[in-house]
Amino acid sequence: MSDVFKALADDTRRILLDQLFDQNGQTLRQLTQTLSMSRQAVSKHLKILEAANLITIHWQGREKLHFINPVPIAEIVHRWVGRFEEARLDMLVDLKTESETKEEKRNAL
Template structure:
């Protein structure tokens, strides 16, 4: 898989703890400017901006300019793919837990 495809992959985008924290912060607000996001991290504004660019490439974040300020907003739709993928494994483990419970009760 080349770098461009990796940047657009929602799984790669959410694999990084910094980006997961950004998603959480954006989920708690409607729109957030970069200067309000940066203090939540032990990195500079440029590094936070690069993480936001990866989230944007994966379509997890939208942005709009207001004057010189850029405001970011979460687009949760791509996370549905992750939820659907995890749902299969949740069912798998629930079935396994039920089998284990039955074995233990015998």
């Protein structure tokens, strides 16, 4: 869970996911081409994405194919979105009662 957030925190790794959303199953070499960094750097990023279960690897001869694995993140992020959604609704109430006291405000959510 922590791994997923950490994996998503890096710009390069989000770009890599973008790449795979665009065309799934690309090789390391392919994914490297659009980025301005070494193959090894990209490989490290992909390893982190794999460890976070955001992508899966399929070997085909000497080529390493990368596929998006959307299952685990969906639930996790959903949980967080859900909580922020609730908070958003409650915030509307918050705005309406701008003049309330500190104690009341503390208990608003």
